Amino acid sequence: MAIPGRHFVMNVVRSRTLLAQLVRRDFEQRFVGSAAGWLWGLIHPLVLLVSWVFVFQWCLHQTLPPNEVTQNYSLFLFCGFLPWLLFQDTVTRSASSMLDHANLITKTVFPSEIVPISIFLSSLMAHLMVLTIVIAVVGLSVGHFSLWMFSLPVYMLLIGMLAVGVGWIVASLQVYLRDTAQVLSVLLTFWFWLTPIFINEAQIPEQVRFIVRLNPLAFLVRAYRDRLLSYRVPSLHDFAIITAYAITAFILGGLFFRHLKRGFADVL
Numbered sequence: 001m002a003i004p005g006r007h008f009v010m011n012v013v014r015s016r017t018l019l020a021q022l023v024r025r026d027f028e029q030r031f032v033g034s035a036a037g038w039l040w041g042l043i044h045p046l047v048l049l050v051s052w053v054f055v056f057q058w059c060l061h062q063t064l065p066p067n068e069v070t071q072n073y074s075l076f077l078f079c080g081f082l083p084w085l086l087f088q089d090t091v092t093r094s095a096s097s098m099l100d101h102a103n104l105i106t107k108t109v110f111p112s113e114i115v116p117i118s119i120f121l122s123s124l125m126a127h128l129m130v131l132t133i134v135i136a137v138v139g140l141s142v143g144h145f146s147l148w149m150f151s152l153p154v155y156m157l158l159i160g161m162l163a164v165g166v167g168w169i170v171a172s173l174q175v176y177l178r179d180t181a182q183v184l185s186v187l188l189t190f191w192f193w194l195t196p197i198f199i200n201e202a203q204i205p206e207q208v209r210f211i212v213r214l215n216p217l218a219f220l221v222r223a224y225r226d227r228l229l230s231y232r233v234p235s236l237h238d239f240a241i242i243t244a245y246a247i248t249a250f251i252l253g254g255l256f257f258r259h260l261k262r263g264f265a266d267v268l
Contacts, residue, residue, distance in 0.1 A: 005239035015111055022118035027125055045085055045130055049078050056198055072141060077136055079195040079228045082127065083155070087163045088117070088124040088188055091251050094167030095174050095181040102268040112264065113257055116167035120160045127156070137235040138228055146231045155223050158246040162216060165249030175260070175267050197221060204254040214247035 030040075056062040057073045070076050094116040105257045131152075139145060175178040195217045196204060204212055212218045219242045226232045 009097050009227040018108055018111070019114050019118055019121070023116065025127075026118055030122070030126075035140060039098055042133065046077075046162060049074065049081070052077055052198065062198070065202060068200055069232070070142070072130050073231060075134075075138060075141060076162060076225065077139075077198060079225045080221040082131060082134065084192065084195060084197060084217055085130075086123055086156070086159050087121075087125045087217060087220075088192070088247070089126075090120040090160070090163035091166050091170065092181075092184065092188065093119050093123070094164075095170045095184050097167075098171050098175050098268070106265050106268050112261055113168065113254070114169055116164050117160075117223045119167065124156065124160070134228065142229065146227065148231070148234060149227050151234060152224070152227050155220060155227070155242070158242050160234045161246035161250040165246070165251070165253030168253035172260040172264075175264055191215075191217070195221060216242055219245075227251050 014080065053074050056077070062073060064071055064073060064076060068076065097115045097119060098112060101110070101112065102113055105112050106228065135145075135149070170180055170184050194211050195215055196212060201209070201212055201222070219238045223234065223238065223242070226234070
């Protein structure tokens with residue numbers, strides 16, 4: 001009994017070490033070596049924010065309902081965009097991850113399922129940098145912080161489970177169907193515009209509002225805004241829905257990946 005236990009512990013240690021190496025490698029490949037370095041992780045979302053504020057607030061004169069968490073459209077938009085950006089970045093980059101690590105998968109005994117996890121953790125590091133700036137801006141603009149803000153790591157975990165679960169599915173499909181990444185890009189575009197990031201949920205026509213109720217990112221967007229911009233107590237109903245989506249995606253994605261990974265070495 002002692003030997004299997006020892007092997008299990010050693011395997012866990014190896015996996016954790018390998019995961020840490022993959023996260024560091026991914027982060028360095030994205031940001032280290034360029035002139036601006038890790039600042040690109042801040043520049044890209046900030047440029048998107050300025051562009052969207054110009055179009056929706058200045059050109060289209062988008063306004064928020066009086067009962068919204070804030071009347072500052074820039075903060076409303078950016079706080080809602082944060083969870084989507086973390087989810088999208090993880091899923092999009094996971095799609096080609098098996099092809100990017102084909103040399104490891106085909107030549108070594110490599111736990112390929114940890115690659116999407118490493119991508120999420122690398123994206124999370126950039127997410128935390130942007131979030132730090134947002135929190136500072138909220139403090140300067142609103143003048144207060146809610147203690148519920150410290151529950152955000154729980155929502156980050158749920159985003160990770162949801163994104164990794166979906167990432168496992170698209171990563172394994174991409175090995176066999178090389179158009180998967182293109183289809184994913186189209187689906188994410190639709191998903192993005194069906195998530196209430198630019199507008200309040202009440203502004204969505206009643207006929208299609210059921211889509212929002214079926215969209216896990218809609219609940220995460222609302223949670224981020226509430227935690228960052230208000231003193232609202234987290235809704236147990238919303239949290240239960242998000243948790244159910246995250247756990248379901250993580251389990252189904254893991255099973256799907258485990259089933260298809262048996263043929264990775266032959267196809268790659």
